[in-house]
Amino acid sequence: xxxxxxxxxxxxxxxxxxxxxxxxxxxxxxxxxxxxxxxxxxxxxxxxxxxxxxxxxxxxxxxxxxxxxxxxxxxxxxxxxxxxxxxxxxxxxxxxxxxxxxxxxxxxxxxxxxxxxxxxxxxxxxxxxxxxxxxxxxxxxxxxxxxxxxxxxxxxxxxxxxxxxxxxxxxxxxxxxxxxxxxxxxxxxxxxxxxxxxxxxxxxxxxxxxxxxxxxxxxxxxxxxxxxxxxxxxxxxxxxxxxxxxxxxxxxxxxxxxxxxxxxxxxxxxxxxxxxxxxxxxxxxxxxxxxxxxxxxxxxxxxxxxxxxxxxxxxxxxxxxxxxxxxxxxxxxxxxxxxxxxxxxxxx
Numbered sequence: 001x002x003x004x005x006x007x008x009x010x011x012x013x014x015x016x017x018x019x020x021x022x023x024x025x026x027x028x029x030x031x032x033x034x035x036x037x038x039x040x041x042x043x044x045x046x047x048x049x050x051x052x053x054x055x056x057x058x059x060x061x062x063x064x065x066x067x068x069x070x071x072x073x074x075x076x077x078x079x080x081x082x083x084x085x086x087x088x089x090x091x092x093x094x095x096x097x098x099x100x101x102x103x104x105x106x107x108x109x110x111x112x113x114x115x116x117x118x119x120x121x122x123x124x125x126x127x128x129x130x131x132x133x134x135x136x137x138x139x140x141x142x143x144x145x146x147x148x149x150x151x152x153x154x155x156x157x158x159x160x161x162x163x164x165x166x167x168x169x170x171x172x173x174x175x176x177x178x179x180x181x182x183x184x185x186x187x188x189x190x191x192x193x194x195x196x197x198x199x200x201x202x203x204x205x206x207x208x209x210x211x212x213x214x215x216x217x218x219x220x221x222x223x224x225x226x227x228x229x230x231x232x233x234x235x236x237x238x239x240x241x242x243x244x245x246x247x248x249x250x251x252x253x254x255x256x257x258x259x260x261x262x263x264x265x266x267x268x269x270x271x272x273x274x275x276x277x278x279x280x281x282x283x284x285x286x287x288x289x290x291x292x293x294x295x296x297x298x299x300x301x302x303x304x305x306x307x308x309x310x311x312x313x314x315x316x317x318x319x320x321x322x323x324x325x326x327x328x329x330x331x332x333x334x335x336x337x338x339x340x341x342x343x344x345x346x347x348x
Contacts, residue, residue, distance in 0.1 A: 006032040007277050009122035012129030015102070016243035016260040018109035020126060022059035023268035029277060032120050033113065036129040043148055043220030044102035045179030047159075047172055047254035049341045050093040052261045065108045067098035068173050071157040075323060078164045078207060082323035084333070091337040097159075097254070099172045099179060124271065124278035125239045128264070131248040132241075137229030140305060142167040143189040144224040144251055145182045148174070149204070150217035161253070163319065164207055167305065168252045171212055178212060180204070181251050183226060183305070193221050226250055228302055234287040234294075238278035242267055247294055250305040253340060259297050262343050266290060293344035300339075 008024060010017045013035035021033045048056070048067070056062040073096055075084045088096050154176035162169045167183030182204070184192070192200055201215045208215075229248040234241050243260030270286040271277040326333055 004122050005120035006030045006122040008032070008124045008126060008271060009034065009120060010126045010128055011119075012036050012127065012243075012245065013110070013113075014128065014130065014243070015105050015109060015257060016264050017126070017128035018106070018113060019055065019059060019061070019261055020128065020242070020264040020268055022061065022109065022112060023055075023265055024271065025059075027268070027272035029271065032117050032122060034117055034119050038130070040103065041146070041220075041222050043146065043222065045146070045148075045172060045174060045181070046100060046102050046105065046257055048098045048100065048105075048261075049254075049258045050091075050095060050097060051342045052258045053095075053098060055261050055265045058265075060112060061105075061109050065100060066104055066175070067100045068155075068175055069095035069157055070097040070099065070159045070173065071095055073159045073161060074211065075161045075326075076163070076209070076211075077319055077323060078162055078169075078209070080319070082319060082321065084323045084327040086333060086337045090330070090334050091341055093341065095157075096337065096341065099159075099174045101174075122278070123238060123276060124283070126267065127239060127241045127245040128243050128260075129245055131227075131229055131244045132231055135229045135231060137227045137248070138302075140167075140183075140226040140228070140250060141185060142183040142226050142250075142305070143186045144226055145180070145184065145189045145192055145221065146224060147180045147182075147221045148219045149178045149180050149212075149215050150219075151178060151213045151215050153213050155212070160208070160211055162208060169207055170252070170254070171208060172254075180218075182207070183250075183252070186225075189223050193223055224251075226305075228298070230298060234290065235280070235283040237280065238283070240267065240283045240286065247298055249298060249301045252301050252304045255297050255301050255340070259294060259343070262293060263290060296339075296344060 007029040008031045010033045013033050021031050024031050071088050073086045155173035155178050160171040166185050170181040171178040231241050231246050234246050242263035249256040274282040
């Protein structure tokens with residue numbers, strides 16, 4: 001029987017698949033990367049954690065990537081008390097994260113690769129092609145309205161996460177502007193998508209508060225339905241699932257892509273030292289190592305998406321007390337910041 005044409009076949013040439021391909025280069029394994037083209041929105045902001053920066057540096061994809069650092073994050077609750085400020089110093093890192101555009105990151109990664117290929121026989125097949133259509137998952141009662149917002153004064157290095165009765169509203173600094181990811185009821189999202197610029201900015205100002213100054217312009221409005229999809233098994237035979245193909249998360253706290261990049265990095269480490277990259281035992285060990293990080297991140301984002309919404313007075317008071325405690329207690333603040341940055345490696 002002829003030998004497989006590749007050791008590892010990666011299905012999906014998005015950021016997670018490309019990161020895996022680049023991370024496997026030093027291993028000497030024969031890697032084939034197959035693209036799964038899909039239309040991309042004109043504007044798709046992403047927040048990369050400091051841990052993701054380290055991964056991208058190690059594969060040579062960080063240099064010249066246009067990013068805006070997040071030096072602090074202010075978390076608040078609309079219409080109620082409770083506020084927490086997380087600083088990079090809390091986590092002993094130069095920045096809590098970095099904001100860029102999906103297209104910029106993907107272009108930087110693909111510039112180092114030879115381009116896509118055709119499906120081939122391989123000892124190990126990696127699925128990184130995005131959210132699994134066959135997995136039903138949990139549909140949130142929210143859509144995300146994504147946009148680019150200009151303000152006066154321009155944005156600096158502070159990100160804002162504001163919990164409203166409908167869902168979280170994130171404003172991420174991006175080259176003097178803010179990337180907006182606003183979760184709300186689907187009917188409100190559709191209305192605000194079609195609203196005039198003046199009406200949209202007025203409603204955004206009411207929801208976001210005064211912290212960002214005055215919103216003066218909005219561009220690239222788009223809607224994204226929100227769902228939680230988690231594949232029951234990360235491994236099946238010689239096939240393994242990473243990134244959105246393994247778990248698709250709510251965008252609150254910007255954890256989805258960062259979790260996927262950690263998947264790619266850990267899988268590269270597992271395959272590089274394996275005598276057979278497609279051996280069930282090799283892939284089972286990888287899945288076991290990813291269980292804590294993935295499971296904890298899924299639970300945290302799901303809790304933040306649902307637990308910080310709603311108008312119940314007692315729950316609002318509890319949320320306010322939790323934010324206040326996080327703001328005044330250094331140890332929990334440091335732990336939370338590092339957990340969001342590094343994943344399970346932040347755990348004691």
